Amino acid sequence: MESQTELLLQRRFNTIGKYSPLFYEQPIHLARGEGVWLYDTDGNKFLDCYNNVPHVGHCNSRVVNAITQQASTLNIHTRYLHENIVNYLERLTSTFSEPLNAAMLTCTGSEANELALRMARFLSGSQGIIVTDAAYHGNTEAVGELGTGFMPEAQTTKRVRSFPIPDTYRGLPNVPPEALKDAYLKHIEVAINAFQEEGLGVAGMLVCPDFANEGLLNIPEGFLEEAAALVRAAGGYVIFDEVQAGFGRTGKHMWAHQWYDVVPDIVTMGKPMGNGFPLAGIVSNLDNVNAFTKHAMYFNTFGGTPVACAVGNAVLDALEEDNLLENAVTTGQYVTEGLLNLQQEFDLIGDVRSRGMFFGVELVLDKTLKTPAKKQAKQIVNLMRHHGVLISTIGPDDSVLKIRPPMPFKPEHADILLNALAKAFTAVSEEV
Ligand SMILES: Cc1ncc(COP(=O)(O)O)c(C=O)c1O
Numbered sequence: 001m002e003s004q005t006e007l008l009l010q011r012r013f014n015t016i017g018k019y020s021p022l023f024y025e026q027p028i029h030l031a032r033g034e035g036v037w038l039y040d041t042d043g044n045k046f047l048d049c050y051n052n053v054p055h056v057g058h059c060n061s062r063v064v065n066a067i068t069q070q071a072s073t074l075n076i077h078t079r080y081l082h083e084n085i086v087n088y089l090e091r092l093t094s095t096f097s098e099p100l101n102a103a104m105l106t107c108t109g110s111e112a113n114e115l116a117l118r119m120a121r122f123l124s125g126s127q128g129i130i131v132t133d134a135a136y137h138g139n140t141e142a143v144g145e146l147g148t149g150f151m152p153e154a155q156t157t158k159r160v161r162s163f164p165i166p167d168t169y170r171g172l173p174n175v176p177p178e179a180l181k182d183a184y185l186k187h188i189e190v191a192i193n194a195f196q197e198e199g200l201g202v203a204g205m206l207v208c209p210d211f212a213n214e215g216l217l218n219i220p221e222g223f224l225e226e227a228a229a230l231v232r233a234a235g236g237y238v239i240f241d242e243v244q245a246g247f248g249r250t251g252k253h254m255w256a257h258q259w260y261d262v263v264p265d266i267v268t269m270g271k272p273m274g275n276g277f278p279l280a281g282i283v284s285n286l287d288n289v290n291a292f293t294k295h296a297m298y299f300n301t302f303g304g305t306p307v308a309c310a311v312g313n314a315v316l317d318a319l320e321e322d323n324l325l326e327n328a329v330t331t332g333q334y335v336t337e338g339l340l341n342l343q344q345e346f347d348l349i350g351d352v353r354s355r356g357m358f359f360g361v362e363l364v365l366d367k368t369l370k371t372p373a374k375k376q377a378k379q380i381v382n383l384m385r386h387h388g389v390l391i392s393t394i395g396p397d398d399s400v401l402k403i404r405p406p407m408p409f410k411p412e413h414a415d416i417l418l419n420a421l422a423k424a425f426t427a428v429s430e431e432v
Pocket of ligand 1: 107108109110111113136137138139208213241243244270271280
């Protein structure tokens with residue numbers, strides 16, 4: 001007899017189609033979540049070390065109460081006056097450095113990036129956008145053109161050019177470490193020159209300042225600052241996609257770009273912003289916002305409703321009142337030390353990278369050649385699930401373990417993660 005889960009899977013294939021992404025060889029049928037824990041329909045408990053959308057914890061009571069209270073009072077679009085949007089945006093923009101003092105709200109990260117592209121192209125009067133060669137920034141047609149990682153639109157567009165992911169671990173062929181920064185910058189110059197020669201001009205550079213989808217890379221020191229300067233000198237705008245990296249994920253700062261000495265022209269954000277409620281947006285300077293919206297009226301029916309802003313506010317409350325940035329620093333350090341210990345023990349671990357509550361563990365078959373251990377990364381992810389811990393993979397070869405738990409993750413949870421990793425690596429290493 002087919003189980004309930006198998007029947008549901010078949011019904012899913014019959015309705016969404018079989019190519020809609022679904023995690024795990026045997027999908028997990030979830031029933032509820034609480035804090036850093038998820039529970040399936042059989043009552044099995046999973047430690048969530050993957051999901052960044054439930055940023056302040058699954059079903060956080062502040063967020064749930066904010067939704068309930070505001071939804072039972074008023075929910076309406078932004079063409080009427082309401083204090084929630086103004087209060088929220090004043091608070092949100094205060095977390096940025098000048099001149100980033102104004103915002104526009106959307107429902108998804110893709111819409112936020114689409115809006116940023118429209119603004120940069122309008123303000124610069126140019127078309128060309130520079131991204132990395134393993135990027136994903138969302139799913140609309142224009143944003144799909146940026147998706148050099150796997151989006152079909154990126155294969156044919158003329159308005160997007162990419163540069164190799166700036167990666168101090170793998171580097172570039174025949175380039176010594178001390179020459180890496182300039183070598184990567186040369187690729188930015190090549191893209192700029194090509195856009196100028198083609199008459200498209202440079203509208204901007206759009207990158208995640210954490211290079212998260214690229215594999216949570218460590219980039220050469222000074223690269224981002226100098227790349228931004230090159231783009232600006234060519235008349236382009238610097239857009240940082242903080243959809244994954246923002247809201248204190250990297251610990252010390254609210255925004256990942258604040259680790260660097262460069263203030264962008266536009267920041268895009270989403271995922272953790274509403275803890276699962278669809279809330280996303282952009283932050284820029286008020287002059288940019290006014291210039292763009294005078295030219296192209298922007299209205300988003302569900303972006304910035306009183307409920308959405310109540311939720312955004314509750315997320316900021318939880319981050320502050322539960323000291324979640326500090327927790328990302330201390331627990332992040334604890335996890336990193338544990339991962340570095342595992343690296344001593346297991347040859348499969350080529351590199352351990354971390355920032356705050358975000359960890360990338362790069363698996364290689366050979367530490368000298370750095371051959372990506374894609375199959376082993378997938379095996380580890382599946383084994384971890386059987387040990388009750390959810391993680392995933394990223395990077396151009398899907399060979400980097402992506403560990404990115406909700407922010408209330410504590411050392412006691414880290415111990416469970418690290419023990420499960422040790423078991424999974426032991427099992428997989430025996431096969432290599
Ligand atoms: C860096 C980055 N930007 C943008 C997006 C798109 O966000 P959304 O799925 O909310 O449209 C994603 C989604 O994975 C992302 O990782």
